[in-house]
Amino acid sequence: MKRATLSKTLKFLSAAFAIERDLIVGGQAVVEGVMMRTPSAYAIACRRSDGEIVTTSERLPRWSDKYKWLSWPVLRGGATLVQSMALGIKALNFSAKIYEDDLEAQKELAKEEVIASEPALVEGTTDENFTKAPAKVVMPEKTKVKKQSSLGPALSIVLALGFNIILFIVAPLLLTNVAFIALGWADPPFVAQNAAWWEMVKAYVWEIKPHSWVAFNLIDGVVRMFFFIVMIVSMSYLKDIRRVFEYHGAEHKTVFTWEKGLDLSVENAKPQKRQHPRCGTSFLMVVMLIAIVIFSVVKFDAMWLNLVVRIALMPLVAGLSYEVIRYAAKKESGAIFRLMTLPGLWLQNITTQEPDAEQLEVAIRALDESLKLEPQTA
Numbered sequence: 001m002k003r004a005t006l007s008k009t010l011k012f013l014s015a016a017f018a019i020e021r022d023l024i025v026g027g028q029a030v031v032e033g034v035m036m037r038t039p040s041a042y043a044i045a046c047r048r049s050d051g052e053i054v055t056t057s058e059r060l061p062r063w064s065d066k067y068k069w070l071s072w073p074v075l076r077g078g079a080t081l082v083q084s085m086a087l088g089i090k091a092l093n094f095s096a097k098i099y100e101d102d103l104e105a106q107k108e109l110a111k112e113e114v115i116a117s118e119p120a121l122v123e124g125t126t127d128e129n130f131t132k133a134p135a136k137v138v139m140p141e142k143t144k145v146k147k148q149s150s151l152g153p154a155l156s157i158v159l160a161l162g163f164n165i166i167l168f169i170v171a172p173l174l175l176t177n178v179a180f181i182a183l184g185w186a187d188p189p190f191v192a193q194n195a196a197w198w199e200m201v202k203a204y205v206w207e208i209k210p211h212s213w214v215a216f217n218l219i220d221g222v223v224r225m226f227f228f229i230v231m232i233v234s235m236s237y238l239k240d241i242r243r244v245f246e247y248h249g250a251e252h253k254t255v256f257t258w259e260k261g262l263d264l265s266v267e268n269a270k271p272q273k274r275q276h277p278r279c280g281t282s283f284l285m286v287v288m289l290i291a292i293v294i295f296s297v298v299k300f301d302a303m304w305l306n307l308v309v310r311i312a313l314m315p316l317v318a319g320l321s322y323e324v325i326r327y328a329a330k331k332e333s334g335a336i337f338r339l340m341t342l343p344g345l346w347l348q349n350i351t352t353q354e355p356d357a358e359q360l361e362v363a364i365r366a367l368d369e370s371l372k373l374e375p376q377t378a
Contacts, residue, residue, distance in 0.1 A: 024038075024039060024278075024326075025037065025038050025255055025258055025259075025367060025370075026255065026278060027251040027254075027255065027363070027366065027367070028087075028088050028091055028251070028280070029244045029245070029246075029247035029248035029250075029251055030044065030046065030091050030092050030094070030095035030096075030244070030247070031046070031092070031095040031096050031098075031099045031240075031244065032046050032047050032048075032095060032098070032099055032243065032247070032362075033045050033046030033047060033095045033098070033247060033362055033366070034247050034250060034251045034254075034359075034362055034363040034366045035087070035088070035091035035095075035366060036251070036254070036363070036366035036367040036369075036370045037060070037084075037087065037370065038367075038370045038371060038373075038374050039060075039062070039374070040059055040060055040062060040373060040374050040375060041057060041058065041059045041060055041370045041371075041372075041373035041374055042057065042058060042060055042087055042091075042370055043055060043056065043057035043058075043366045043367070043368075043369035043370035043373075044056050044057070044091050044094050044095065044366060045362045045363070045365040045366035045369065046094070046095045046098045046099070046362070047358065047359075047362050048098065048102045049102050049106060051358075053361070053362055053365050054098055055365060055366070055369050056094060057369040057370060057372070057373055058373075059373050060083070060087075073319075073323055074316070074319035074320060074322075074323060075319060076319070076322070077318055077319035077320070077321065077322025077323060078315045078318055078319045078322075080322060081318050081322065085160070089160075165311060167227055167231075168224050168227060168228065168288075169224075169307065169310055169311060169314075170307060171223075171227065172220050172221075172223040172224040172227065173208075173220060173303070173306060173307065173310070174205050174303075175223055176216060176219050176220040176223055177204070177205060177208050177210075177303070178204055178205070179219070180210050180216060180219075181204060185210060185211055185212070185215070185216075186208070186209050186210040186211060186216075187209040187211075189203035189204055189206070189207060190203065191203045205303055206302070206303055207301050207302065207303060208300070208301060208302075208303055208306060209301055213296060213299055214296060217292055217295050217296045218292060220292075220295070221288060221289070221291060221292035221295075224288050224291070225285070225288050228284065228285075228288065229347065232281075232347060232350055232351060233350060236350050236351075242353060245350070245351055245352055245353040246353045246354065246355045246356070246359055247355065247359050247362070247363065248351060248352045248353070249274040249352040249353050249354055249355045249359075250269075250355035250359040250360045250362065250363040251363050252272070252273070252274050252275065252276040252279065252348075252352055253269040253270070253272040253273070253274065253355065253360060253363070254269050254272075254360065254363040254364050254366075254367055255276060255278075255367075256269075256272035256273060256276065257269045257272055257364075258367060260272075264364045264367060264368060265364070266357050266360045266361055266364065269360045269363070269364060270357070270360060274348065274349075274352040274353075274354065275345045275348040275349070275352065276329075276348070277325065277328045277329045277338075277341045277344075277345065278325050278326065278328075278329045279344060279348055279351075279352075281344050281347050281348050281351045282325060282328075282341045282343075282344025282345060282347075282348070283321055283322070283325050283344070284344070285341075285343045285344035285347060286321040286324050286325055286340055286341060286344065287317055287318060287321045289340055289343075290317050290320050290321050290324070291310075291314075291317050294313055294316065294317050294320075295310055295313070298310060298313070324337055324340055324341070325341065328340065328341045
């Protein structure tokens with residue numbers, strides 16, 4: 001009986017441990033820190049210049065509990081994407097505030113040290129040798145309380161979406177159309193002999209009539225990927241962005257440590273890989289690959305109709321991409337799914353850099369704080 005009881009207990013503990021490790025965790029690098037997200041919560045950890053780690057954490061609303069249809073495949077990807085964007089902007093704002101406060105504190109400290117090092121003359125004397133003892137004088141300052149508007153994050157999301165639509169949908173479509181016409185791969189537009197320059201531009205971008213829609217969408221997708229890669233590579237040369245990429249590497253190593261069932265420590269996280277299949281970089285690359293296929297069904301002569309339908313199809317593209325990324329991260333995923341995430345893994349050699357021990361400590365702290373709010377680990 002004792003052996004049977006012990007066996008049942010071990011099985012129960014193993015099952016509980018498996019459920020705990022099945023929690024899908026992810027994150028995002030921020031300014032001098034990391035945001036970690038678990039299914040029911042998130043936490044942000046940032047390091048100040050004095051070495052202190054500042055954290056904040058909060059439970060997340062489970063939309064799928066209230067709206068069951070948001071847990072359906074494909075649809076859950078769109079809901080997760082919207083929530084992730086809002087959370088990501090919130091995390092960036094928090095880390096930026098910590099960074100700005102830290103810089104301001106350093107400036108104030110430098111001023112106080114200068115004041116303390118300068119001797120002051122006693123009032124009423126002109127003798128420079130008759131001085132006071134160095135004293136630190138700190139004058140009270142008026143504090144200004146800034147009211148944070150709830151429209152800020154919403155406006156940031158709208159601006160970010162608008163920028164991405166212009167850069168990755170509108171611009172590639174226009175450039176591909178002009179290139180196809182110039183190369184003779186599309187029917188040229190009718191332009192009057194004495195037409196003004198703006199009428200000529202309008203004629204070239206108003207209609208899309210390629211000889212092959214398959215080739216047109218393939219080139220359009222290649223241009224889109226080219227823009228994305230150029231943007232990533234250009235950003236990698238900035239010193240501050242490189243620091244963010246190092247924290248990105250720390251985030252991935254920490255997630256791998258958790259997924260392998262190891263204790264969350266710097267020693268266990270250090271040897272882990274920087275490239276993770278569920279990374280946002282891989283997600284965006286998969287989005288672009290799937291967009292080539294999905295957009296192939298869009299065949300309108302009018303440019304504006306193509307743009308409207310492509311924008312309308314983006315939730316479907318994002319939902320399918322989410323399912324691909326999620327399945328590709330599993331051990332039982334097939335070669336096709338792994339092949340689709342391979343370009344993203346290659347690109348992570350740029351978007352993730354090797355972190356140091358202190359950066360790993362910040363990422364681990366963020367995940368620890370988030371796990372504390374999880375019902376399964378409470």
